[in-house]
Amino acid sequence: MSKKRGRLQIIYDILNAIKLKGGTIKPTHLLYKSNLSHQMMNDYLKELIGKEFVIEHEEKKNNSKTYSLTKKGYDYLAEYKTVMQFVESFGLEEE
Amino acid sequence: MRVVTCQTPLWFGTSEIIIQLIFTLVTFLIAFYAYRVYAISRQRPSLLFSIGFLGLSIAYFMQLLLNYFILTGVRTSQLLPNVVAASSTTLQLSVIAVILHMFFKTTGLALLAYVTLKERNMKIFILLVAISFVGLVFSGFLSLSFFLITSIFLAFITLQYYRRHARKPTTNSLLVFLGFGLFLLGNIQLAFASSLSLLYISGHFIALLGYALLLMSLLRVVMR
Numbered sequence: 623m624s625k626k627r628g629r630l631q632i633i634y635d636i637l638n639a640i641k642l643k644g645g646t647i648k649p650t651h652l653l654y655k656s657n658l659s660h661q662m663m664n665d666y667l668k669e670l671i672g673k674e675f676v677i678e679h680e681e682k683k684n685n686s687k688t689y690s691l692t693k694k695g696y697d698y699l700a701e702y703k704t705v706m707q708f709v710e711s712f713g714l715e716e717e
Numbered sequence: 718m719r720v721v722t723c724q725t726p727l728w729f730g731t732s733e734i735i736i737q738l739i740f741t742l743v744t745f746l747i748a749f750y751a752y753r754v755y756a757i758s759r760q761r762p763s764l765l766f767s768i769g770f771l772g773l774s775i776a777y778f779m780q781l782l783l784n785y786f787i788l789t790g791v792r793t794s795q796l797l798p799n800v801v802a803a804s805s806t807t808l809q810l811s812v813i814a815v816i817l818h819m820f821f822k823t824t825g826l827a828l829l830a831y832v833t834l835k836e837r838n839m840k841i842f843i844l845l846v847a848i849s850f851v852g853l854v855f856s857g858f859l860s861l862s863f864f865l866i867t868s869i870f871l872a873f874i875t876l877q878y879y880r881r882h883a884r885k886p887t888t889n890s891l892l893v894f895l896g897f898g899l900f901l902l903g904n905i906q907l908a909f910a911s912s913l914s915l916l917y918i919s920g921h922f923i924a925l926l927g928y929a930l931l932l933m934s935l936l937r938v939v940m941r
Binding site for chain 1: 751761887935937939
């Protein structure tokens, strides 16, 4: 059984899934790629939108949603390893 | 309220200022980097950790100013014995520097204890600070109380980092645990420095070693 992912790792996985789709992703793809329950994915997305890592786009024509990475989101991906090491070294993980 | 002073050799005055300058810079560097991590990750513990270390940095800067006032005052009195070395302004500034040092160090360590204990309720932090300040203000021995209260915070922080290291041992977790452990040991020595001035000197050097380990841990993260 694989090790339980931490919050920072889950955020990384969500952002990375969006990046791998060219910076914009549909919720169904994200649900599949992030390997989370529907409820958990919505909670994380809400948080990531609040932190300005992700922007939600609503297309009224098709009544569909997409999610795009912001500059802050790309910065997080680039600095993820350093952030993780700092957080792990000083015990600053959010519970 | 009594403030206990200790006699330290004049040669240590300059060394002490250098050591405090190092403390100021190391704590500021950790605060800066923790804030950078917060800016990227938006994680609340990193922000609180940054503010805690910034508090320590300001505390050491205040102590640095205080020792500068004292050292220049002592040297003036040696060169010009007829001149009153410590003018009333210098004395007032020294008292303000001592109070600010105690305020920022106590608050900074209370915040670090709050973060490392993984508390979420901010009222716990306010309670810790309130009890600490009441203990300091109404203590008959201000200096001793200050070092004992800050040592209690450091003991909790060190214990948390020990548990962390025991659970998941890495080089960095060991460096951070030993760093805070030495910081605690140095702080305890400073608490009893009024009875033996050697403890004042060794306390500073042990704390310096502790900060060197914390800096090493930070550099291992940054330089990778």
